Amino acid sequence: MTRLEHxxxxxxxxxxxxxxxxxxxxxxxxxxxxxxxxEALAGLAQAELLVHDELVDPRILALAPEGAERLFMGKRGGRPSAKQADIIAELVAAARAGRRVVRLKGGDPYVFGRGGEEALALAGAGIPCRVVPGLTAGLAGLAAAGIPATLRGVSQAVTLATAHAAEGAPDALDWAALARFGQPIVLYMAMRRLEAVVESLLSGGLPGETPAAVVRAATTPDQAVLEATLATLSGAVRAAGMEGPAVVVVGGIVSARKVLGNYGF
Ligand SMILES: C[S@@+](CC[C@H](N)C(=O)[O-])C[C@H]1O[C@@H](n2cnc3c(N)ncnc32)[C@H](O)[C@@H]1O
Structure with missing residues (x-):
């Protein structure tokens, strides 16, 4: 049977x-x-052109037909990377040339991955597009570490946020308001600004003893979890030499890990 028949x-x-x-x-x-x-597998199996990001596992890229063109056009934090306008131009040109195009992004395309911008640009160019959701790192990373994203009696909301503002734009996030909100926060792209972020949450009034954790490279062989408190988090990350990609989680939900840690993967 072919992949599509399966x-x-x-x-x-x-x-x-x-x-x-x-x-x-x-x-x-x-x-x-x-x-x-x-559904992602169905798209990959039919792709003629696969335009992908950096964090995509080669075994996933291998799911496209052998003859499909694979084009790396991703963002590399701090290193030269494809310009967003070039990525969009490539997608539009390939679609206009009648190719079957998969734009593959890590996690969910609409969560901090600029997928929204790409979809808007495709719509503007009149290119038909289907969005195929993926498991986002902020939720999968928590499950991997044995941390429930919401927990009745502990939290009533969860905030997914990024510490990384758009290029040239000031940090628009009101960290003090997040601290006052008092509900768990899951942060993407926060490792390089961790000290400043922790400082903002502490000075916003979030108690230093609030449980916190970092989940690095979730679901991959490099997965690592570090548990601390808000006050000790930056020092512990520095001491461990931990780097991204990682999600940072701050809030009472982290404590459930004491019981559920072995339920992660
Ligand atoms: C540009 S954002 C893309 C997020 C992606 N669209 C998603 O839904 O997961 C990249 C950030 O996602 C997080 N991330 C991606 N993959 C991860 C993983 N396997 N483990 C932990 N964090 C990850 C990190 O915070 C990383 O800096």
Whole structure:
């Protein structure tokens, strides 16, 4: 059976068709191929051009047909990376040339991955596009570490935020308001600004003893979890020499790890 026939058997119907001239904006999940959705697999199996980010596992890239063109056009934190305008131009040109295009992004394409911008640009250019959600690192990373994203009796909300403002833009986040909100916070792209972020939350009134954790490279063989308190977090991360990609979680939900830690993966 081909991959598509397998999928059809699983889905109980023909998998959705990636048509010539269409783009699928696909979430690859947090890392391990086991976290890929069936719909993402269907897109990959039909791709003629695969435009992907840096954090995508080679085993996922290998799911596209052998003859498909694979083009790395991602962002590399702090290093030269493809310009957003060039990525969009590539997607538009390939779709207009009648190719079946998959734009593959880590996690979920609409969560801190600039997928929203790309979809808006495609819509502006009149290119048909299907968005295929993926498992976002902020939620999968917590599950991997044995931390429930919400927990009745402990929290009533969870904030997904990034410490990384748009290029040239000031940090628009009101950290003191987040601290006052008192509900768990899951931070993306926060490692390089960790000290400043922790300082803002502390001076905003979040108690230093608030449980906190960092989940690095969730779902990959490099996965590592560090647990601390808000007050000790930056020092512990520095001492451990821990680097991204990582999500930082601050809030009472982290304590559940004492019981649920072994339920992670
Ligand atoms: C540009 S954002 C993309 C987020 C992605 N769209 C998502 O939904 O997960 C990149 C950030 O996601 C987080 N991240 C991505 N993969 C991760 C992983 N496997 N483990 C922990 N954090 C990860 C890190 O905070 C990283 O700096």
């Amino acid at each position: 999928l059809a058997a699983l889905l109980g119907e023909a998998p959705p068709e990636l048509r010539p001239g269409h783009v699928w904006l696909v979430g690859a999940g947090p890392g391990d191929p086991s976290k890929l959705t069936l």
